[in-house]
Amino acid sequence: MTDTSFVAQPAADVVMFPAYAKAVGTAAYIWGWPMVNMINRRAAITKAPQPGLLNGVLPCAPRGRIGMLHDYIAPDQTFIACPNQDVVYGLGFFDLDKEPAVVQVPDFGDRFWVYALYDARTDQYADIGKPYGSKPGFYLMAGPNWKGEVPQGITEVVRSPTELANIIPRCFMDDTDEDRAAIQTIINQIVAYPLSEFDGMMKTTEWSKAPTIPGPQSTDGAETKWVVPETFFDELDQVLEGVPPLPGEESLYAQFRQILVAAKRDPSIKQALLEAAQDAEASIIKTFHQWEHNGRPAGNGWNRSTNNARWGIDYYDRTGTSKSNMFDNKPEETQYFYTDFDADGVSLDGQFAYEVTFPAGEEPPVNGFWSLTLYNEHHFFHPNGLNRYSLGTKNKSLQRGADGSLTLHIGAQSPGADKESNWLPAPDGAFSLYIRAYWGKESILDGSWQPPKILKST
Structure with missing residues (x-):
């Protein structure tokens, strides 16, 4: 019988050869890429001296606070790929073991809203929003090791499994001047601050007057580069120390720590890890940009998300x-x-024209809202004279056919004045299409609803 009373750990003083280190390093790069991404975003965003707009286009704030937009996200931002122009966004990063933060939830009335709270793994760890029947009030975000007292007046305590956490509030807004005005008093109450400042009173910030704060930005039209292969293994230790292993991940952590120790004393191992990072970035990570490698088939040539924000392993x-x-x-x-x-x-x-037709009664079945967004080759908006980047629930001027069907027109050239309300302008070259279904009904969740075919116009 095998003795299982002990578990051998990787030897700290083993003489390792580079090819082995490179193989383990490749796995570490794929595994740790999202979390290094997170720590570098937090480092950049939280340099802001006060809540404001990074480069004038994206919410930013010091640790423990959030910034908010007051309108749709700017079409020229490159901080985060695949933005949408259906909601007003917020963003903040936290170090929750040092001090919890209070996040205010105003009364949104009948408007769709959700606060997405992410841990260092990019998993969501709380249910706060209209789909959950959440009440207005004060929500206390705490870290896994915080042991302080919860003051009276706190509506609910939500604990992140990691000390690093961030929040992205999303609040639906129609594409009308009337709704832009109506939403301001609501979003001005979407505020977060350290627990030490909590006094039980709803605080307000006039987000339309948020200051511009300089920060990093892309120079090539692609997303700001948050993971750099050349520095990845210098940053991985922060992840291993700050993100507790999931059950069963202990062996992964031990292997990754072993190669980091070996790299510190052996330049050939350090070089092998550098090569592993560079090769994985070029041959694996880059390929993930293609939608066919994201999620699973959804019918009619589309893919759909899988395990989104509930990644686990x-x-x-x-x-x-x-x-x-x-x-x-x-x-x-x-x-x-x-x-x-x-x-x-x-x-x-974009050199071709396309039609996307939702038959009557077959638009995405949602309790919240839906939209079809067009992105360029970098997964960002394509600048156009209409300043139009998506169509869906927010648009009040969409024209439907006599039978109730909805046809959206896609292409670089206008389909004509009578169809222009339903037109998504495209670049001359490659682009992609992206449907969001917020608070989907059962047929969205169980996969029985399928996106429509994308057909070239005749």
Whole structure:
């Protein structure tokens, strides 16, 4: 009988050869990519001296606070890929073991809203929003090791499994001037601050006057580079120390720590890890940008999200989403459908015109809202004269057919004045399409609803 009373650990003083270190390093790079992404985003965002707008386009704030937009996200931001122009966003990062934070929830009335709270793994760890019947009030975000007292007046305590956490409030807004005005008093109460400042009174910030704060930004049109292969293994130790292993991950942690120790004393091992990072970035991470490698088939040439924001040990989908469209909502909050191809399997290209038709009664079945967004090759908005980047529930001027069907027109050229209300302008080259279904009904959740075919116009 085998003696299982002990578990051998990797030897700290083993003489390791580079090829082995490179193999383990490749696994470490894929596994740790989302979390290094998170720590570097937090480092950049929290340099802000006060809540404001990073480069004038994206919410930012010091640790323990959040920044909010007052309108849709700016079309030229490159901080986060696959943004949407259906909601007003907020963003904040926290170090919850040092001090918890209070997050205010105003009365949203009948408006759709959700607060996505993420841990260092990019998993969501709380249920706060309209789908959950959450009440207005004060929500205390605490870390796994915080042992302080909860003051009176706190509505609910939510604990992150990691000290690093962030929050992205989302609040639906119609694409009308009337709703832009109506939403301001609500979003001005979406505020977060350290527990030491809590006094039981609802605080307000006039987000339309948020200051511009300089910060990092992309220079090539792609997403800001948050994971750099050349520095990854210098940063991985922060992840191993700050993110407790999930059950069964202890052996992974031990292996990764062993190669980091070996790299500190052996330049050939350090070089092997550098090569592992560079090779994995080029051959694996880059490929995750393609929608066919994200999630699972959803019918008619589309893919759909899998395990979004509930990754667990699904490292493939976690890393794939971190690369292509980070900060998904949980499945019951949002389902995502995306494609780079038309119904014939040919890459979408703005030199052609396309039609996407939802038959009567077959628009995405949701309790919240839905939208179809067009992205360029980098998963960002395509600048156009209409300043239009998506169509869906928010749009009040969509024209439906006599039979109740809805046809959306896609392409670089206008389909004509009579159809222009239903037109999504495309670049001259490659682009992708992306459907969001917020608070989906059962047929969204169980996969029985399928996105429509994308057909070239005749």
